[in-house]
Amino acid sequence: MVKAHRGQYPVTKNESIADGIYELCFEAPDIARAANAGQFANVYLPGGAMLLPRPISIADVRGDVVTLVYAIVGGGTKALAGIKAGARLEIMGPLGTGYFDYAGSPTDAAPSGAFENPFTALLVGGGVGAPPLHFAARRIRAARRGRVKIVACLGFRGHPWYREEFERVCDEVLLASEAEGAAAFHGNVAHLLDKSFPYKEAGSPQANGQALPSLALACGPRPMLKAASDFCAAKNITLRVSLEERMGCGYGACAGCTCKTRLLGDVLKPQNGPNMPNAEGFIKKKVCAHGPVFWADEVVW
């Protein structure tokens, strides 16, 4: 872990971009410089009644401006939605371990063998979990240019949003909605994955000419992450997932957000944090500090 930045940053935009979904932009050169895809920022509400930070994943960084996308889920995010451009917000970040914070990742100066040559990256996102993958897509694209094909599979409850943002950086954007007629595919992301990648496993011939994803990144509700994990495990695709949990501090002090993981013992999948399993074979890890991004196969689902 490295020290996060903290300050009262000017809000440049805080607007609804879809039903119950807001995009918050703020000017924070120090956070912008340090941020990696998959990391998050702690947003503190003014007033003193709601003390705990709202940990929100970073959806984009452009110049000095950091973008967070959040859903209104309770009193805190409702109050946050009332903050106007021009106001200052107490924010701390970037926090946590991101998608590419390991040696040999596709954005590494020396990526591992799997990412040296053209490869396909699969993004699996659900609802408000989609925007952080947009930041991840931009980072892979910046690092690998034309030597990567990026395919996004995104699911929404209603009408898809953030589509243009993904289309700008991805080669293919496949959309699913649980509302009939709202997207090309009616159903959830798991069904969309099965339909879009019908081949049995990585290495087998392609029925539809799709390249084989070597890496998948996922962010969304836990059942979706579990489905993505099962899908990728069956097809031998390396998957990194971003877990969500109620947090206390968001920086690693309180152990309020720990999850069960297991030791992988795979040099290509370096793991953060403690490495001594308990009597049941599990290692408790902090979602905020050791994650939120983990290898799918280290998570005890």
Added chain:
Amino acid sequence: MVKDTSVNICGVRLKNPILCASGTYNFRESGLYYDPAALGCITTKSVSLLPWDGNDAPKIAEAYGGMLNAIGLENRGLDAYIKTELKMLKAAGATVMANVVGRTAEEYAEVAGALAATDVDLLELNISCPNVKDSGIAFGTDPKTAAGLVAGVKKASGGKPVIVKLTPNVTDITEIARAVVDAGADGLSLINTLKGMRIDLRTKQPVLKAGGGGLSGPAIHPVAVRMVYETRRAVSVPIIGMGGVMTGADAYELMLAGAVAVAVGTAALIDPAAPLRILEELKVFL
């Protein structure tokens, strides 16, 4: 000239009266934000003989002016504590109080005994955690049980000062305070969290997986002030005050109530550097 703000707790000199409260400091992460030697003392997270898993998430819920936690004393056990957290903190020059927990009175004594052989400065017995069924608060609500546990720990702890952390979840805190002091407690920490619960309006179920949790934060500060005030008048050992301290003024209020030093907990979860800020604010009053 820099004013001497040091305080003496049971023969241990703290360079200033601000501590961090147990469970709100982690060397690897909190250590990024300030030098642990800058505080009077670092109280480390509860340590048990063997690793404890703690509760399942959700373990945190917000409340008006506070928060509920039901972490359940998750920790990596005594061996890992001595080899990593304690070692790193002492190497950094910090004064350290180890918070001790157990499932039985014997376990408390065994952990205290092992820590007595280390360079830890103070022991804090957690007989007040509301989040574990078979220990913690169970030892801290009955004066006889509490006294027995403290007597056992005192015997094992080889002269290391033993501070007992008390729960506010009792009819009369001074009754427990007197009992543990009579049993040999060298000092008291108070208060631990207040029992509380939030219910999710949508699911109609408790927000916390464990059901209830412990309330902390500024909402409980007046409770802490009163309990320190009453306990000060009941016993003569040093009292470390804690409960919802957000500012130097809050800390000073606890000192006026009778605390010789003050611990910062929830404020440090909201801002890792809060203990240092609160120390600077407190200096204005001293």
